[in-house]
Amino acid sequence: MSDGYTLVICEKPDAARRVSDALSGGTSHADQVGGVAVFRFSRRGEEFVVCAAQGHLYGVSDPSDERAVYPVFDVEWYPSDLLDEASAIAARRISTIRTLAAGASRFVNACDFDVEGETIGYNLLKYACGGKEKDALRAKFSTLTEEDLVKAFEDLKPQHAQGLARAGRARHAIDFVWGVNLSRALSQSALGSGHRYRTVSIGRVQGPTLGFLVQREKEVREFVPVPFWKVSGTFEKEGKRFNAGYAEDRIETKESAEKIREDCLGREAVAVAVRRSSAQIGPPVPFNLGDLQKEAYRAFGYSPSRTLQIAERLYLGALVSYPRTSSQRLPPTINYGGIMRGIGKITQYAAYTEELNKAELKPVQGAKSDPAHPAIHPTGEKPKRALDVSEAAVFDLVVRRFLASFGPSARRELAEVSLEVGEHEFRLSGGRMIFPGWMKYYGKYAGYKDVELPPVSQGDRLETVGVAVEEKFGQKPSRYNQASLLEKMEKEGIGTKATRADIIATLVGRGYVSGESMEVTDLGLSVVEVVAKYAPSIIGMGLTKEIEEKLEAVETGGQGEGTLLRETVRAIADQLAELSANEESVGHGIDSALMSSVAGSFVLGKCPLCKTGDLRIVRSKATKKRFVGCSNYSSGCRASAPLPQKGTIKTTSKACEHCAWPVVYVMGGRRPWKLCVNPGCPGKNKP
Amino acid sequence: MKCHLCEREAVSGLCPYHEAAKARVQSAYPLWVRAYGRMEWNEYLDNVKRNVQTGQWAKEIAGFLKGD
Numbered sequence: 001m002s003d004g005y006t007l008v009i010c011e012k013p014d015a016a017r018r019v020s021d022a023l024s025g026g027t028s029h030a031d032q033v034g035g036v037a038v039f040r041f042s043r044r045g046e047e048f049v050v051c052a053a054q055g056h057l058y059g060v061s062d063p064s065d066e067r068a069v070y071p072v073f074d075v076e077w078y079p080s081d082l083l084d085e086a087s088a089i090a091a092r093r094i095s096t097i098r099t100l101a102a103g104a105s106r107f108v109n110a111c112d113f114d115v116e117g118e119t120i121g122y123n124l125l126k127y128a129c130g131g132k133e134k135d136a137l138r139a140k141f142s143t144l145t146e147e148d149l150v151k152a153f154e155d156l157k158p159q160h161a162q163g164l165a166r167a168g169r170a171r172h173a174i175d176f177v178w179g180v181n182l183s184r185a186l187s188q189s190a191l192g193s194g195h196r197y198r199t200v201s202i203g204r205v206q207g208p209t210l211g212f213l214v215q216r217e218k219e220v221r222e223f224v225p226v227p228f229w230k231v232s233g234t235f236e237k238e239g240k241r242f243n244a245g246y247a248e249d250r251i252e253t254k255e256s257a258e259k260i261r262e263d264c265l266g267r268e269a270v271a272v273a274v275r276r277s278s279a280q281i282g283p284p285v286p287f288n289l290g291d292l293q294k295e296a297y298r299a300f301g302y303s304p305s306r307t308l309q310i311a312e313r314l315y316l317g318a319l320v321s322y323p324r325t326s327s328q329r330l331p332p333t334i335n336y337g338g339i340m341r342g343i344g345k346i347t348q349y350a351a352y353t354e355e356l357n358k359a360e361l362k363p364v365q366g367a368k369s370d371p372a373h374p375a376i377h378p379t380g381e382k383p384k385r386a387l388d389v390s391e392a393a394v395f396d397l398v399v400r401r402f403l404a405s406f407g408p409s410a411r412r413e414l415a416e417v418s419l420e421v422g423e424h425e426f427r428l429s430g431g432r433m434i435f436p437g438w439m440k441y442y443g444k445y446a447g448y449k450d451v452e453l454p455p456v457s458q459g460d461r462l463e464t465v466g467v468a469v470e471e472k473f474g475q476k477p478s479r480y481n482q483a484s485l486l487e488k489m490e491k492e493g494i495g496t497k498a499t500r501a502d503i504i505a506t507l508v509g510r511g512y513v514s515g516e517s518m519e520v521t522d523l524g525l526s527v528v529e530v531v532a533k534y535a536p537s538i539i540g541m542g543l544t545k546e547i548e549e550k551l552e553a554v555e556t557g558g559q560g561e562g563t564l565l566r567e568t569v570r571a572i573a574d575q576l577a578e579l580s581a582n583e584e585s586v587g588h589g590i591d592s593a594l595m596s597s598v599a600g601s602f603v604l605g606k607c608p609l610c611k612t613g614d615l616r617i618v619r620s621k622a623t624k625k626r627f628v629g630c631s632n633y634s635s636g637c638r639a640s641a642p643l644p645q646k647g648t649i650k651t652t653s654k655a656c657e658h659c660a661w662p663v664v665y666v667m668g669g670r671r672p673w674k675l676c677v678n679p680g681c682p683g684k685n686k687p
Numbered sequence: 688m689k690c691h692l693c694e695r696e697a698v699s700g701l702c703p704y705h706e707a708a709k710a711r712v713q714s715a716y717p718l719w720v721r722a723y724g725r726m727e728w729n730e731y732l733d734n735v736k737r738n739v740q741t742g743q744w745a746k747e748i749a750g751f752l753k754g755d
Contacts, residue, residue, distance in 0.1 A: 224745045252722060476742055
């Protein structure tokens, strides 16, 4: 070996610190190179320097950088600071890594082992380290615990095939070509239609995802309910009353429903059949990222992107395993017993681990696997710092899911009684838990409730106390929420586990979708409308899905990335030509939606003081803070009010019942909250 | 030509969204008549407009068809 040191490149600074601590046994010392922290230590006579990226330090761009020009099919990789002026930190880190590379004799890529991590490491080794991407070794680990890290560095792998990195780079290039061309075509069309420049874009996965939302939005907005009736009876036995539903759930006509009531009133009910059964409910499979995101949304209302951020913080704290995984499986190599022992040191789980340790530890396994990482699981380490509320919540969910996956099946006793009243049948049902099994470990997240079992035996006679006929209407379809949209994307195979949450957040950020209910805005409708008309492949599922499948083939070496890029360019070139040829119609289609979206997002409602102006959201030129002001300010109306400076303000077109000032929703944090913008609203003083 | 009910382009007075909603409102009428035994067209439109489950475009069309 030559005289230089081993340069280890991690994905994030926290990971670099953990790798250094683990390999040096806590003896590493922090140093500053070019204003960036690096760690130095010796291990078995060998010198190590550990440095970190901070996510992607290189990005894809168009060499011409003319925002009005399209199509653009030539792309190159550039340091991120050249693409985004705010990325000065990227320039510093690249410079530091370049300096360190000059003195290194061996290189180790220790970025996260997945497509993005491989791409980050590959680009740094290629561009900042002088073409070391093929010579570098790879450290593969799924947790940042000392044990896993040491093991990974004792078993460093050569990285010859680099399928993940090639697929990652191809994905970035394809998404850039797709996004930049579509964005420029749509934005130029809108500009040509007289609107001032505003970016209107639609990414490769965003298009079909917005397509799902628009399809559902149309169903919701066109919906006409149809009436039906529900009949239920109240029956009494030995002074105890029970409610039972009519056997037929929906009665189509009012006349039929009322006839049932007339037929049954005053007649005795006979329990003609009592069916008792028990049902086993198996434990839930271990979490992959999508499952965790859906469960955190259900349990805490966290958006998928928020859950991912929290899970990454827990990973960097070595508390949970790598979260960007598709796997629902826990292999024995993760050391079940060791993790149980670790968790058992945390007071609230001690009794559970003790109980589970009495039997052989064998988790239930899910169907989905991931060659790079196991399902998300706790590492067994105790938090070394106080976790914030959201971190503690997600950590608890991960630990309990892990414990539950080792638990036995739960058993429920179910009973259903058929009550006959003349020719009519009512059904009474109930269920209770007779053995909680895994539900005990999963705790409040299990979500099963007991419904009292009716103490009725076959042949029992009950008094019919009342029969209720209730008018109902068909329910309009539910809009997607962030969790159900994520599930739909998974089911349709578009996006990746790492990108789906960001894609959903981008649709909200672009103003195509608003609110918790993911209501599609007029702008979103118009974008889908014009793109579906002139470039249907862009919004359809087929092309995106085909690209995803081919990217997977690039990962495994079954397809060349150059060929895939050329195929993609050919596929979108025709669509772009169509958009370009119809620029006027396309621009016209999105122009009015843009106008109403811009205007609608600022106007809160009529001014209650001057009665003629509109109260609008205004940003102060001096302080840059937003506040409410009246459009008649120049005519003398001084109505104004402060606004929260964080979160998105969503108009409601509702006036406050106490003061008639507009009511808005403030989006951000866990749940949106409703606010009357009037600081002096009398309703605010009510207890 | 603009849609009678929104800013979108229309072919025969209504944009494709409101046209589709109109077809829904019209096709649901016989179901309401059957459900209640009888119901006048205008009474039906009032009910559709008031119902919380009715979608936004269907509500707008119900009002439009009633001449509100």
